[in-house]
Amino acid sequence: MIRVALLSRWHVHADDYAREASQHPSIQLTTVWDEDPARGKRWADELNVDFENSLEFTLARDDVDAVIVDTPTSMHKEVIIAAAKAKKHIFSEKVLALTEKDCEDIFSAVEEHNVSLMLSLPRLNDPTYLYAENAVQDGLLGDVTSIRCRLEHGGALATKSHPNGWLPAHFFNKEQCGGGALIDLGAHPIYLTNRFGGQAVSVYAEMNAFTNRTVDDHSTVIVRYASGATATIEAGFIASKSPFILELHGTKGSILVEERALRIQSTELEEEGWITPDLPEQAASAMNQWVDEILTGTKPRITKEDMRVLTRINEAAIASSKTAKRVSLNSEAHASV
Numbered sequence: 001m002i003r004v005a006l007l008s009r010w011h012v013h014a015d016d017y018a019r020e021a022s023q024h025p026s027i028q029l030t031t032v033w034d035e036d037p038a039r040g041k042r043w044a045d046e047l048n049v050d051f052e053n054s055l056e057f058t059l060a061r062d063d064v065d066a067v068i069v070d071t072p073t074s075m076h077k078e079v080i081i082a083a084a085k086a087k088k089h090i091f092s093e094k095v096l097a098l099t100e101k102d103c104e105d106i107f108s109a110v111e112e113h114n115v116s117l118m119l120s121l122p123r124l125n126d127p128t129y130l131y132a133e134n135a136v137q138d139g140l141l142g143d144v145t146s147i148r149c150r151l152e153h154g155g156a157l158a159t160k161s162h163p164n165g166w167l168p169a170h171f172f173n174k175e176q177c178g179g180g181a182l183i184d185l186g187a188h189p190i191y192l193t194n195r196f197g198g199q200a201v202s203v204y205a206e207m208n209a210f211t212n213r214t215v216d217d218h219s220t221v222i223v224r225y226a227s228g229a230t231a232t233i234e235a236g237f238i239a240s241k242s243p244f245i246l247e248l249h250g251t252k253g254s255i256l257v258e259e260r261a262l263r264i265q266s267t268e269l270e271e272e273g274w275i276t277p278d279l280p281e282q283a284a285s286a287m288n289q290w291v292d293e294i295l296t297g298t299k300p301r302i303t304k305e306d307m308r309v310l311t312r313i314n315e316a317a318i319a320s321s322k323t324a325k326r327v328s329l330n331s332e333a334h335a336s337v
Contacts (some may be wrong), residue, residue, distance in 0.1 A: 059086035072176035116288035127279035142252030149189035154240025180215030185233030205317035
């Protein structure tokens with residue numbers, strides 16, 4: 001069994017990870033720590049596990065082999081490096097850290113202390129992504145020329161039951177989150193387009209705050225890749241009925257994804273026009289990949305490069321929005337205006 005401590009209930013997905021971990025046959029939840037002690041104590045009581053006031057004591061416990069990190073994003077570097085130094089395996093909510101330099105510091109600690117690090121990037125395991133990945137690799141689209149990915153919900157919009165929106169107020173705290181819609185919900189379009197686009201060479205971003213928060217509630221990002229392809233990324237908290245959209249266009253065909261449905265047309269296929277292909281099975285979740293790496297050494301599908309470039313694009317988008325200029329990414333992967 002992998003004995004796991006839950007580190008914070010700050011993130012909206014903390015309960016989801018606790019549920020998945022508690023149902024996993026190779027995981028035993030033993031402890032909760034939270035930077036908000038009252039919140040953590042309530043959670044520990046709900047889960048019938050121990051509560052620790054001290055992160056240091058939590059990481060020193062003999063019955064903790066690994067941790068699930070759902071702290072404010074601004075605390076990720078400190079908490080994850082402390083866990084690595086304590087030789088605890090680490091599962092974390094995205095994004096890994098606020099800067100690429102912080103990501104590199106995390107990777108160094110993880111490698112030095114030989115622990116597993118996993119970031120939850122769930123759409124990389126979705127059947128629509130898996131099919132599209134194979135189709136691109138098999139040349140069904142030819143050279144990919146343009147990508148569009150959009151993900152938005154209405155979490156910032158006032159309703160009768162949630163006059164300030166259903167997202168918790170701290171999701172609009174710039175210091176804790178590092179941003180708003182793009183760094184949170186936009187993570188999914190970013191890591192997907194990173195996989196399809198290849199090496200990003202420049203980023204231009206427009207970040208808006210329609211609901212007058214101090215962080216963006218809707219953002220649009222244009223990424224240019226070394227191949228010449230471009231991606232348009234959209235993310236927001238102000239459209240309650242917007243579906244997830246992924247479009248891939250190339251010299252020989254196109255793929256359209258809406259929610260969990262996929263269509264393709266290609267000059268490389270015998271069928272004319274749009275077809276709806278059979279999709280592969282759902283791939284192992286990020287948590288299952290993490291457990292498999294810990295127990296068997298199996299290499300996960302979600303990689304450190306996915307984690308690193310996710311932060312790289314976010315960091316460049318913030319810089320672009322501040323300066324209203326396109327940001328170039330040089331060979332050392334640092335942004336320059």
